[in-house]
Amino acid sequence: MNTEDKILDATIELLDNEGINGATTRKIASEAGVNEVTVFRKFKNKKRLLRAAKERGANQFLEELETLFDIDEVDDVETYLMTIWKNASKKIDKRINLIRISMEEVRGIPIEDKVFPKISRLIKQHLAEYFQKLIDKGIVKDIDPDAAAMTIFSIVFHITIYGKIYEHYPEETMEKNMEDSLKIFLHGILKT
Amino acid sequence: MNTEDKILDATIELLDNEGINGATTRKIASEAGVNEVTVFRKFKNKKRLLRAAKERGANQFLEELETLFDIDEVDDVETYLMTIWKNASKKIDKRINLIRISMEEVRGIPIEDKVFPKISRLIKQHLAEYFQKLIDKGIVKDIDPDAAAMTIFSIVFHITIYGKIYEHYPEETMEKNMEDSLKIFLHGILKT
DNA sequence: TATGCACGCAAGTACATACTTGCATCGATG
């Protein structure tokens, strides 16, 4: 692996493990097995390094998320959504701290660089397409698919991310929460 | 106002305006119209100061939120929830940065100090009680009121907080989003 | 072999910031 990549990976690793204040240039260099000077030679300054690292991390995560939707779009909406949620939950678990960092990155960063909206847009778009298909098939009421996507995304987002970060709910609790909310949501959109 | 309070208010103000990195002890002292030494004499060190300030801020915010539920519990659920949401949205707007700071405070802070879960518990509890009443009245299906509370809270949370912080949606968009999601939710819980 | 490039190493600079110390001042209260 080339030096840039080693440094970037070390940065992501440190951000993930110790948060934004743990990622000093010294630690990054040491974690990457590289001299601190090299970090500056490669990335000029810390700001650029962090930007590059976050972008790399976000793109890796986006690629992983894309695979969430590589499952059969069965007409049993509940099964489909629960499957996606469970898979997403696992992936989020692995990257939870990086996601947290991305949530913290808001101030002073231009919108096109923000990692989080990118991710949420990707997911909402996939979901909206799925709901559109179900509407066409007559399974789901004639509602705005974007609204449905946003609604279920809100629920999933809250239960997984927020639940993991703030409440540390055990897995069963989160699964039950998810099922309960999903039922309410499905009652709301399915034709009877 | 006594010195402690002046310092605490200045801290909250600075956290709100400039974020966690903007709140240096020098700035805090200057904003409070007090000598920097006094800050340390009163609060021993910065960690304790921040803890005290966040607690004060959170309690103020909690008090404000309590008033959200001081409205008539009309049986028109949509009107009731939309009213609460609009009022909450205004209050959140005023404190958006402080809320953001509270969201950032996670690492290394024991759970009982966390501001955010306090707030979410308060709101969910009120909502659950409200839904319980509606179930007793036969307006709402016989569902778990806690699940309903969590579900609608997730939606409201995402659309307001996340929407304000990350996406900067205009007010109309957020209102439309809220209405759309609310309709889906209501279809899910109301008896037909 | 010679040149250049990537990198290590040691040392240092600049700066911000938390926190301390010693002394002076002033106002309230016994």
Next chain:
DNA sequence: CATCGATGCAAGTATGTACTTGCGTGCATA
């Protein structure tokens, strides 16, 4: 009036951290 507690003020310490400089070394390629 005398004392004491709260505060200001000036100066300083300690530390962490981004970033720089100068030099040496080894490796690959012309």
